[in-house]
Amino acid sequence: MEEVAVLSGLVLGQFLCAGNSAMLNYLQNLGLPSSSIVIFSSIATFLLLSPPSIYFERDKWPKKPSFKLLVFLVLVSLGGVTLFQSFLLKGMKLTSPTMANALQNLSPAIIFVIAIAFSLEKVKLENIYTKVKIAGTLLCVSGAVTMSIFKSATQITNLENIILDSDKIIGCLYLVASSVSLSFAIVLQALILIEYQAPVSLCAITAIIGVFIASVIELVTNHKVETGLLMVNSIELIGYYLLVGTINGSMISINLWAMKKKGPVFVSMFSPLSAVISAFISYFTLGETFSIGSLVGMFIMFAGLYFFLWAKGKEEDPCEVATKDLTIENDMEKPLIL
Template sequence: MKKEMIEEVVIVGGLVMVQFVYAGNSLLMSYLMSLGLGPFTIVIFSTFATFLILSPFAILFERKQWPKELSARLIGKLVLISFAGVTLFQSLFLEGIRLTSPAMATAMPNLAPGLIFFIAWIVRLEKMDMKCVYSKLKILGTLLCVFGALTMSLMHSASIIQDEKDNASIFVFDRDRVVGCIYLLGAVFVLSTNVVLQASTLAEFPAPISLSAITALIGVLITMLVQLLQNESGKVLTRSLISIGNLVGFSLLGGMVSGACVSFNGWAMKKRGPVMVSMFSPFATVISVGFSVLTLGESICLGSVGGMALMFIGLYLVLWAKGKEGFSQIESFECEFDAKKPLLS
């Protein structure tokens, strides 16, 4: 009994700490971009650090699980996952952070479970029975997430000014913030689609660490190519106020911390299931809002808070419905990557 209680405290405390790390990561990315670093530069260094850190573990623990041959279809999937998950997602996400705020950036990913469910249902990796109340709740939760995200985006981008002539209040939208919210919404959609693609790929390549390492390396190469095509290969670093040494240090530290967080989430998922792990994701938003108010002096309007609340309610509806369907318990972490199993189980 005592051992179980200690384990429960470790899991809950660890999951909360992981959310602190995720919130801090958004603030760090915002700070690095304020020093002149471009999104592509951050993506290249941080993703290459991830590759360096994951590769030894992939070789040690998953070498026997590597496929004997790489088909053209599998190579195509790896390239697509790399482009979507590394180059496109991270670039959109970082650009969204730059134009909005870390708080907004940590709130948007709460859309992902609902979008993953919807996309997986379209490609028949997720089941849905309209006669089942839980399927209806998942749809309702997804709609609430989307509506909450749109509300939060609009309220975050709007400000009220007083018209001196008519003495009336006028809503004015900040163009940069609107564009930033669109970037974040696009990033979450790309992320959700990529998760579905990863699930199907892991059926052919049943080595999640190796898959992450390979796609990280391919993603770095693709991002470097995109940056070269945009003629930004040297421009970002020369304008930056941060040295190469510090950038490498930040990247390696971020890679190690990120790897530790992913590993802990995997262990917690094995012990308590993915629903419990996912339930803690809104904590990062709350923490990030607190950090932004205290350190960056940002203000949060009631409309944005209301949008966040709707998104959180929608998220928990989706997760609760999934748990009630009986898929929340898993035998092992590896079975999370079975393409025949519902993705949000």
């Protein structure tokens, strides 16, 4: 049942991810500054997640947070909240939501490499399951990018202008930077969750730290923090930020809970599903069609995901995983990070 719950949660998280991308694009189209979207939606996330984190996870909080924990939290907030969302919004504005979805699908491959470096993922090149995991990751990323590119190609009228457009190139660099920053943040979250098993609390804490970081950056660069009230009336603006904060907080909490169970690479392999979900939503709501290339890319992506999950399941030792979880649950008095 836990396996079913994790898989269902990750699929639900990708529906939320698709909805979050749509909302961010909508807010930008209203003329709201990227900085205000990051700051006020993160405040909403903190306010909405604080009550459940206090009620359900207070007994899991470390009694004496170490300096290393505080550094990790700041780094996660910087990479996963401030830099990721800022780069994503800037890149989306200069390119398109479709291109943003395409380049965000690079995350599984980046996380796989980083997780290997931090010893969070087993790699034995002579092992058949490791080879299948690597092949599955590459297939999943390639299929998702292919699907998104073919989908966006139907909207291109002048390929030469797209290629030579400096704004598009800069936008793509922003999107790649957002994937890299998010990937590092996810791996750091996994390191924290090894001992600090409070995913909702972690999401709330990093959200509010991210608010302070983003506010300081905005004050230093522009000497003010814009609210967006000149573009949208206050009631609507509060509603938009609360909606984005709810979607974003729920999505991250689900992913962190699943990461605690399965690790960062397993969770990241589901991120390309958001591109498929967005494509189907566009098909039913906007009447957009699927090209042959998009369907082929979708098939390759699901094949890669299946191969990875199969290899991961064969590689894990259920007794070892159960023992590890039991040890962590019964040893909450240890320092958070040694």
